[in-house]
C-alpha cells in the first residue's frame with residue numbers, strides 16, 4: 001500500500017514506493033515510545049499557548065485529543081498506519097483527524113528530528129528507572145541469600161585457586177555490591193544525561209532552531225530539564241543512548257560473570273550451590289543430567305548486549321552533525337539491549353531467591369588448599385615478625401606439610417613451627433595461641449578490616465544492606 005497523503009506531498013511528486021515504505025518505516029518498533037511522544041507534544045502545546053502561537057482553546061483541544069489517543073493505544077484499539085512511517089506522524093495524523101485545525105498547529109516550531117531525540121531521551125530516563133528497580137529485586141535476593149548463609153564458611157578463590165576462607169554470604173554480598181554500582185550508573189542516565197544540566201532536545205527544530213518566539217526552556221522545565229545549549233548538537237547527539245546501552249552492557253557483564261561462577265559451583269566437582277530444579281533442564285539423551293541452562297543463557301546473552309553497544313557505536317561513527325536517517329536504527333538496538341537485560345534480571349532474581357550454598361558439600365573441602373596460610377602469616381606479624389619474613393616462614397611450613405603428607409597447617413606441632421621460625425633469623429617463638437588462627441572456621445571469624453569477607457565486617461555489610469533495602 002502506498003500513501004498519497006503525507007505531510008510533504010506538495011514537494012515529492014510521487015507517493016512512496018511500497019518497497020521503500022516498508023524499508024523506511026519505524027512504527028513497528030518506535031510505537032513503544034508513544035507515551036513519551038504524547039508527553040512531549042503536550043508540553044510543546046502548553047509552551048505554544050504560553051507564547052501566544054496557539055490559543056487556549058486550541059491547546060486544550062490538542063491535550064484532550066492526545067490523551068484520548070493515549071488511552072486508545074493503551075486499550076489496544078489504536079491502529080498504527082505503517083504508511084505514516086513513525087510514531088510522531090502516526091500520532092499527529094490521528095490528532096488532526098480527531099480535532100481538525102488545532103492538530104495542524106501542533107508541529108509549529110518543531111521537527112521530527114527534535115521530537116525523536118526527545119522521545120528517546122525520555123524513554124531512556126523511564127527505562128533506566130525500570131532497570132534500577134529490577135536490580136533492587138535482585139539485590140534483595142542476594143541479601144537474603146547472604147543472611148541464610150551467614151554461618152557457612154567457604155573457600156574464596158583467586159586465579160580460581162583456593163585463596164582464603166570467607167563467609168559464603170559475603171560472596172553473595174559482593175555480587176550485590178557490583179549490581180549496586182550499576183544502579184548508580186543508571187541513576188545518572190535516568191536524570192537525563194552525563195552533565196549537570198541535562199538538556200531536552202525539543203525546541204531544536206530540524207537543526208537550526210526556529211525564528212518563531214518559542215520558549216524551549218519552558219518545555220524543558222516540564223520535565224525538570226534544560227533548554228538546548230545547541231540545537232545543532234541536540235538533534236545529532238545520541239550520547240545518552242550510548243551511555244544507557246553501555247550501562248546495560250555492564251549489567252549484562254555482571255550477570256554473565258555471576259552466572260559463570262554459579263555454573264562452576266553447580267558442577268559435581270564443586271557442588272557449592274544448589275538452585276531450584278525448576279530453573280534447570282534435563283538432557284534429551286543423558287538421563288542423569290541437571291543442567292544450568294538459564295545461567296548459561298544469561299552468560300550468552302551478554303554477547304548480544306555487547307553487540308548492541310557496538311552496533312550503536314558503529315552507527316554513530318562517521319555521521320556528520322545534524323540529523324541523519326541512520327539514527328533511526330539506534331532504537332532497535334537500545335530497545336533490544338533493554339529487553340535482553342530486563343529479562344535476564346527477572347530470571348536472575350528468581351534463581352537467587354531460592355538458591356542456597358550447600359554446607360555439606362563445602363565443609364569437607366575446607367581442609368584442602370591451606371586456606372589459613374595468610375592468617376598464620378598475619379598472626380606472626382602480631383607477634384613482631386616482619387610480614388615478608390612471616391610469608392617466608394609460612395611458605396616453608398606449607399612445603400613441609402606437603403612433604404610430610406599433612407593437609408593442614410594445624411596438623412603441625414608447635415615445635416615444628418618454632419623450629420622453622422628459628423631458621424628464619426627471628427627470635428620470636430610462638431605458643432599454643434597460634435592454633436586459634438588456624439582452621440578455615442577460625443579464620444573466617446577473625447577478619448577485622450572494613451569490607452572483609454567474614455567476621456564483624458561481614459555482619460556490618462549485611463546490616464547496612466538490610467537497612468538499605470528495608471529487609
Ligand code: ARG
Nearest residue numbers: 026086112113116325327328
Ligand atoms: N523515525 C525517525 C527516527 O526514528 C524520526 C525522524 C525522522 N526525521 C526525518 N527528517 N526524516 O529517527
